Amino acid sequence: MGFRVSAALWRRPWARATILLTPPLAWFVLLYLAALVVLLITAFWQINPFTTNIERVWNLGNFTTIFTSPAYRGVIFRTVGMAAAVTVVDAVVAFPFAYYMARIASSRTRTALFVAILLPLWASYLAKVYSWLLIFTHGGLLDWSLSHLGLSQVHLIYTNWAVFTVFCYIWLPFMIIPVYAALERIPHSQLEASEDLGARAWQTTRLVMIPLALPGIVAGSIFTFSLTLGDYITPLLVGGTSANFMGNIIYTNIGIANNVPFAAAMAMVPIVIMAAYLLGARALGALEAV
Amino acid sequence: MTTSKARRTARRIKAALALTGAAIFVAGCGSSGSSGSQTGGSGSVSGQTVPTANLPVLKTIGKGEGKLNLIAWEGYLSPIWVKPFEQQTGCQVNAKYAGSSDEMVALMKNGGGGQYDMVSSSGDADLRILYAGDARPVNMSLIPSWKEFFPAFQSPPFNTINGVHYGVSLQWGPNVLMYSKKAFPTPPTSWSVIYDSKYKGQVTVPDNPIQIADAALYLEKHKPSLKITDPYELTQPQFQAAVNLLAAQRPLIEKYWDLASQEIFDFKNGNATIGAGWPYQVSTLKADKFPIGDVIPSEGATGWADTWMLAAKAPDINCAYMWMRYISTPKVQAEQAVNYGETPDNKLACVYMDKIQAGSCEEYHANAPLSYFDSIALWKTPIATCDNGKADCVPYSEWVSAWNTEVK
Numbered sequence: 001m002g003f004r005v006s007a008a009l010w011r012r013p014w015a016r017a018t019i020l021l022t023p024p025l026a027w028f029v030l031l032y033l034a035a036l037v038v039l040l041i042t043a044f045w046q047i048n049p050f051t052t053n054i055e056r057v058w059n060l061g062n063f064t065t066i067f068t069s070p071a072y073r074g075v076i077f078r079t080v081g082m083a084a085a086v087t088v089v090d091a092v093v094a095f096p097f098a099y100y101m102a103r104i105a106s107s108r109t110r111t112a113l114f115v116a117i118l119l120p121l122w123a124s125y126l127a128k129v130y131s132w133l134l135i136f137t138h139g140g141l142l143d144w145s146l147s148h149l150g151l152s153q154v155h156l157i158y159t160n161w162a163v164f165t166v167f168c169y170i171w172l173p174f175m176i177i178p179v180y181a182a183l184e185r186i187p188h189s190q191l192e193a194s195e196d197l198g199a200r201a202w203q204t205t206r207l208v209m210i211p212l213a214l215p216g217i218v219a220g221s222i223f224t225f226s227l228t229l230g231d232y233i234t235p236l237l238v239g240g241t242s243a244n245f246m247g248n249i250i251y252t253n254i255g256i257a258n259n260v261p262f263a264a265a266m267a268m269v270p271i272v273i274m275a276a277y278l279l280g281a282r283a284l285g286a287l288e289a290v
Numbered sequence: 291m292t293t294s295k296a297r298r299t300a301r302r303i304k305a306a307l308a309l310t311g312a313a314i315f316v317a318g319c320g321s322s323g324s325s326g327s328q329t330g331g332s333g334s335v336s337g338q339t340v341p342t343a344n345l346p347v348l349k350t351i352g353k354g355e356g357k358l359n360l361i362a363w364e365g366y367l368s369p370i371w372v373k374p375f376e377q378q379t380g381c382q383v384n385a386k387y388a389g390s391s392d393e394m395v396a397l398m399k400n401g402g403g404g405q406y407d408m409v410s411s412s413g414d415a416d417l418r419i420l421y422a423g424d425a426r427p428v429n430m431s432l433i434p435s436w437k438e439f440f441p442a443f444q445s446p447p448f449n450t451i452n453g454v455h456y457g458v459s460l461q462w463g464p465n466v467l468m469y470s471k472k473a474f475p476t477p478p479t480s481w482s483v484i485y486d487s488k489y490k491g492q493v494t495v496p497d498n499p500i501q502i503a504d505a506a507l508y509l510e511k512h513k514p515s516l517k518i519t520d521p522y523e524l525t526q527p528q529f530q531a532a533v534n535l536l537a538a539q540r541p542l543i544e545k546y547w548d549l550a551s552q553e554i555f556d557f558k559n560g561n562a563t564i565g566a567g568w569p570y571q572v573s574t575l576k577a578d579k580f581p582i583g584d585v586i587p588s589e590g591a592t593g594w595a596d597t598w599m600l601a602a603k604a605p606d607i608n609c610a611y612m613w614m615r616y617i618s619t620p621k622v623q624a625e626q627a628v629n630y631g632e633t634p635d636n637k638l639a640c641v642y643m644d645k646i647q648a649g650s651c652e653e654y655h656a657n658a659p660l661s662y663f664d665s666i667a668l669w670k671t672p673i674a675t676c677d678n679g680k681a682d683c684v685p686y687s688e689w690v691s692a693w694n695t696e697v698k
Binding site for chain 2: 047049050051052053065069071072133137138139140155157158236237240241242244249252253257258259
């Protein structure tokens, strides 16, 4: 019996593929795409301002509000700017680190560094944000260290600098790992060829190494950019009065105002931005490198 | 005894809340309350009717269903008073904790879905729940202790519409002016300190659109030309004046707090020295020996008042009535008041409060309510129809967008 089934499947490759792919595909379509479609549809509805029941009246009011209000446009620019800044800084920090890991460190050191990068990912996101809160707070670790060095205190807590620092720290591993993978893949022979042809170390890095590692950097930037774009907890905890990001607007509209249609419309903005970003990344060949 | 233990538990709950990052505690402690008109007005909204007003009420309490599913604020279903109830009635209490008024409104959609029996909602959520047809009329003659309530809470406009009750009032409390005694050796007497540029970078207020009412309350006393009479019913010019005051306050703000634990952290670490908060934060900081002071300033204060509302499709209606009977009795009212740090609605609770913790009746104002009560403007949902019937008030949805786009 079992033999006959396997023989039948062997003769019909399409049946094999169907049976294999149906469960994961159904899962993807039903739970993932369907949720996104519902979100898209909800964005065109509105709520009754009093009972906050959803009224299924088609209109573009939510999108008009987002794109005509200077405050919401400001929030979008601030969020994209923050995501871009975090991505650039993480890339600059991650490259030498990944280079050292991939090409210089002994295998033992490399393992140790891997553990050092991956271990924080095991810790709770919130525990990490709260520890930064303790570092930044009035009279906290930062103030204490600066005063012992005889420097004047800096006021970082509840500023966007604090949000920026925490984002850079939290998403750094997501940049290091793909950059490491890309650098490790570069054949040593190509670097030797570059040197044999008379290139200096800096020229080799700039003309050979960085172009070959670029897909890895772009792959890492997908993580750092999208994670920053959607986060609301870090601004909520360490951010101050101007820490209003897209995620916070969505959170407030769901959690306090119960205005799900407006939140859905706002959520479409990062989705569109990421779609554009991914198309750009594909053009740079980053998606093959992940 | 149990009090400090319960506070610790409450604190742990709050820490857990903070850690899930999910709960906006803003609403958590009974974020909302209600009723600006203190005399127990009709509470009716012109042009709106309560869809469930004519549902029949229970005539006699029958045999319990053996269970009771409650939506509540954290800390409202402590074993201290839930355990004895379960033993007396055989009704097993299942708790579903909600983090905000809006979560409560959402859970109560479709009459509680035939799953939930009651919700301990606050005044700003109550009207939304009952006008959506999700609450059910209650026969008050089956709840004897209700007659012992302070008159203001017997038929308050946030849970009683045209003489029909949709639940039984529970407890209430003020949003107080908190100050660090280190920075303020003499207690401030006016809310003006949180609008004073002298305290730039030291002020903390809740990250909640209802904060506009606090500004309106301040303007009511300081800008009589605006003719504000109710901080929750603002015409466009009054609303704009309050929003402008808050926008001018923004540079002074160190942090808009979302979680009670955040405010506690900021006072402890000296990030903030003055701000608006709840008695819960005050008692927690006091328990930690932090020199915190709290005052209801000369302008008065905003506050919340909670109600146990009966779901339209409550499956365990006999147990629900037993719960309303039980939770309104003086002793249970006292237990919750002392544990949570709020004011009971039952005027006989005072004696029991002092038995649990000497001086607590005085501390939570359970003995002198009328003048104290008059100084508190209880939270309610701002709606477009003002009390005078004109539709020129600014509705809550605009409060939210002004808070997000003009204040912050």
